[in-house]
Amino acid sequence: MNTLEVKNITKTFKLSKKQRKLEKTDDKHKIAVNDLSFIAYPGEIFGLLGPNGAGKTTCLRAISTLIKPDEGDVLVGGSSVVNESFDVRGKIGFLTSELKLEDHFTPNYLFAYFGRLHGIEKDVIEERRQSLFSRFGIDKFQEVKVGDLSTGMKQKTSIAISLVHDPEFVIFDEPTNGLDVLTARSVTDYLLDLRNQGKTVILSTHILSVVEKLCDRVGIIINGRMKVCDKLDTVLAENNEEDLEELFFKLIQDEELRGEL
Amino acid sequence: MKNIFTIFKKEFYRVMSDKRLIFTTILLPGLAIFVMYSAMGGAINNSSDDMDSHKIIVYTENMPNEFRLYINQEIPENPEFHDVADSDMDTVVALLKEGDIDLIILFDEDFMTVLEDYESLNYTLPNVDVYFNPGERYSENSIGVFYGYLNSFFHNEATNPDRYGSAYDIATFNTNNNGLPFVVQYENKGIGQGLSMLLPMLIIMFLFSGAMSIGPDSIAGEKERGTIATLLVTPVKRSEIAIGKVMSLSLISLMSAISSFIGIILSLPKLLGGQLPTDVPVYSIYSINDYLMLLSIIFVTVLVIVGLISVISAYAKTIKEASTLILPFYFLSIMIGISTMFSGEGNTDLYVYLIPIYSSVNMIISILSFEVIGIHYLLTIVSSLVYVSIFIYVLNRLFQSETIMFSK
Numbered sequence: 001m002n003t004l005e006v007k008n009i010t011k012t013f014k015l016s017k018k019q020r021k022l023e024k025t026d027d028k029h030k031i032a033v034n035d036l037s038f039i040a041y042p043g044e045i046f047g048l049l050g051p052n053g054a055g056k057t058t059c060l061r062a063i064s065t066l067i068k069p070d071e072g073d074v075l076v077g078g079s080s081v082v083n084e085s086f087d088v089r090g091k092i093g094f095l096t097s098e099l100k101l102e103d104h105f106t107p108n109y110l111f112a113y114f115g116r117l118h119g120i121e122k123d124v125i126e127e128r129r130q131s132l133f134s135r136f137g138i139d140k141f142q143e144v145k146v147g148d149l150s151t152g153m154k155q156k157t158s159i160a161i162s163l164v165h166d167p168e169f170v171i172f173d174e175p176t177n178g179l180d181v182l183t184a185r186s187v188t189d190y191l192l193d194l195r196n197q198g199k200t201v202i203l204s205t206h207i208l209s210v211v212e213k214l215c216d217r218v219g220i221i222i223n224g225r226m227k228v229c230d231k232l233d234t235v236l237a238e239n240n241e242e243d244l245e246e247l248f249f250k251l252i253q254d255e256e257l258r259g260e261l
Numbered sequence: 262m263k264n265i266f267t268i269f270k271k272e273f274y275r276v277m278s279d280k281r282l283i284f285t286t287i288l289l290p291g292l293a294i295f296v297m298y299s300a301m302g303g304a305i306n307n308s309s310d311d312m313d314s315h316k317i318i319v320y321t322e323n324m325p326n327e328f329r330l331y332i333n334q335e336i337p338e339n340p341e342f343h344d345v346a347d348s349d350m351d352t353v354v355a356l357l358k359e360g361d362i363d364l365i366i367l368f369d370e371d372f373m374t375v376l377e378d379y380e381s382l383n384y385t386l387p388n389v390d391v392y393f394n395p396g397e398r399y400s401e402n403s404i405g406v407f408y409g410y411l412n413s414f415f416h417n418e419a420t421n422p423d424r425y426g427s428a429y430d431i432a433t434f435n436t437n438n439n440g441l442p443f444v445v446q447y448e449n450k451g452i453g454q455g456l457s458m459l460l461p462m463l464i465i466m467f468l469f470s471g472a473m474s475i476g477p478d479s480i481a482g483e484k485e486r487g488t489i490a491t492l493l494v495t496p497v498k499r500s501e502i503a504i505g506k507v508m509s510l511s512l513i514s515l516m517s518a519i520s521s522f523i524g525i526i527l528s529l530p531k532l533l534g535g536q537l538p539t540d541v542p543v544y545s546i547y548s549i550n551d552y553l554m555l556l557s558i559i560f561v562t563v564l565v566i567v568g569l570i571s572v573i574s575a576y577a578k579t580i581k582e583a584s585t586l587i588l589p590f591y592f593l594s595i596m597i598g599i600s601t602m603f604s605g606e607g608n609t610d611l612y613v614y615l616i617p618i619y620s621s622v623n624m625i626i627s628i629l630s631f632e633v634i635g636i637h638y639l640l641t642i643v644s645s646l647v648y649v650s651i652f653i654y655v656l657n658r659l660f661q662s663e664t665i666m667f668s669k
Contacts, residue, residue: 064494067663090496099494100487104275116267117495161491 002042002077002168004063004200008035009072011058032058034224035072040202040217042168045195047215048204049244051252055224056204057096060173063202064094076169090118093162096173100158103147107138107157110146111164118165125164132160136186151178159187170194171202176210188214208244218244220251227251264497268505272479276513286474286517290467294524302531314338317403318361320345320353323368331414336406357394363403365392376415379424449546450631454605456529457629461622462598463525464518464559469591471517472567476510477583480574484666499660503571503653511560511567518559547629554638555628561645562621566594568652575659594618606630607637614640617648 011033020026033055040046050056061067063074065085073080079087101110108129115125133139136156146154155178163170172191176184191214195201205211211218212232219229228235228251232244241247276282317340324342333339345353345365356362367390369375375387389411393404437443483489492502547555570587577583597619601608607627614620620641627633659665 061667066490066493066667086496086498089494092494094494098487099491101491102275102483102486102488104279105271113267113271114491114495117264117492117497119263119496 009069044216047211047218050221093167272509291520291524298528360397461625467521471514476570481583503656
């Protein structure tokens with residue numbers, strides 16, 4: 001089963017002196033993600049929504065095996081990120097602004113390089129390169145070094161490379177950040193394509209309109225906890241709100257009233 | 262294994278496709294050493310030529326004419342003699358202090374007459390006063406030259422048969438009187454000893470600086486730029502990343518070291534000047550076996566150094582931090598090189614060959630001075646490989662540590 005199941009994960013970080021000063025706290029630890037759970041299914045786009053510092057990136061890092069949760073587990077198509085991280089990495093396509101490409105190389109070289117690291121045959125890499133590069137218009141600058149590309153070109157190249165192994169699980173962190181309207185559109189269109197192909201797509205963003213337009217289901221994280229998690233219509237109906245923005249602010253206000261923000 | 266090769270190839274291509282990096286890491290070390298050492302050798306030869314061509318200026322009093330003739334015959338660039346009596350002694354001493362003249366030699370009045378009057382009852386040895394200025398290199402050189410000639414000229418008097426009856430009577434023993442050749446050494450040993458003083462420290466320094474120029478960028482740099490995370494989300498074992506990087510960095514460091522090595526060999530004739538026989542190229546004194554041993558030691562040493570630098574680079578957050586943390590190790594390795602410089606032979610204690618880098622330095626000395634002991638060689642190779650494995654294991658652990666890889 002190609003579901004992605006986040007099961008009660010908790011992750012605590014030690015705060016350095018400098019970080020404690022910045023966060024104006026005396027606590028030596030910060031709970032970035034607190035008993036977080038959700039399930040993403042194949043053939044749907046799951047939107048992870050939350051303000052800055054809510055724990056979205058920590059959650060995605062745990063799914064992508066870059067960090068290990070202190071408690072709980074994430075099952076990616078049945079493989080555990082705690083015990084079978086190697087298998088998980090072969091199944092996911094992960095995109096985040098933290099994952100950068102080396103300036104010295106060209107999109108062409110890097111696509112083939114990561115293809116080889118995923119153990120893909122040469123002719124398959126070539127086939128995927130042609131289809132992804134023409135889809136995102138990378139073929140026009142495929143031999144230009146990454147260092148000489150614009151932000152949008154780099155982002156498109158990163159997206160293509162994250163999909164080199166045709167993963168069943170696609171996890172994109174703020175994929176349209178820094179892109180112009182046209183490019184952003186081509187990315188969101190592609191996400192819909194992936195969903196229609198039956199992939200499990202998780203999208204993290206703070207742009208509410210993206211969630212409204214794309215996501216089948218949504219989870220809102222505030223202060224490391226999952227506040228609501230369901231189909232968008234159901235979430236709005238249950239909270240007596242008409243649009244997502246109102247709901248989002250209401251949840252944040254509730255949290256502030258509780259004194260946790 | 263395939264992934265190791267893929268990573269190795271990419272890291273190698275990274276340097277090889279960058280003209281500036283090829284120049285700075287591979288061509289420049291050899292070129293810089295060649296130019297530096299040739300210039301140094303040139304300067305040493307020039308200084309000795311300069312001494313030979315300098316006209317020694319001597320102020321003298323009562324100098325026997327025979328001695329003056331003898332000196333002019335022996336020293337091609339005839340010294341310039343002045344009489345102290347033409348000016349006063351204080352002025353002459355001041356000139357010597359200033360370095361304007363090189364020597365003052367004052368012979369007793371009637372020096373020769375007194376010398377020959379040895380049969381007189383109240384005979385006293387005649388005296389020569391010699392003044393020189395050790396702060397001036399020409400003066401310091403001149404005193405040596407003149408003492409030599411004074412001795413050799415007046416020595417004849419000491420063996421004058423008229424004075425002592427028979428020269429044989431004043432000798433107490435003979436040395437090497439049977440006409441056999443008395444210099445016993447392997448022809449190349451002397452050169453080998455010279456090289457074993459100079460090369461080990463240089464080799465370690467060049468291996469280190471080669472690895473230092475690319476190691477921090479390849480690992481700490483990837484952390485700093487956020488490109489290592491892209492690699493860490495692929496299904497590649499951390500150990501494969503570690504081995505791939507270490508192998509590629511080692512090959513490049515090795516190329517850098519070989520470039521330095523060629524630079525040294527090419528500049529040796531100039532550096533060692535007259536010490537080398539001119540008709541035999543210096544590199545021909547060693548056999549193929551010696552070179553293979555040297556290369557194998559250099560190879561394992563490169564692995565150890567690159568392993569160390571990789572671990573430090575993985576631990577550091579930035580390239581700058583990595584470079585700073587590597588520096589103490591660099592100085593330590595230079596100190597190891599210097600400490601063995603004057604030993605002239607490899608250490609004989611077995612445990613020495615278990616200490617990383619120190620073992621290599623001693624082994625290089627043994628190879629260059631033709632005194633290799635099998636067990637030492639074996640221990641150096643095996644212990645170095647063990648250290649590399651430890652470094653790769655640690656590197657693997659560091660790549661797995663989220664606090665190390667993602668600390669900001």
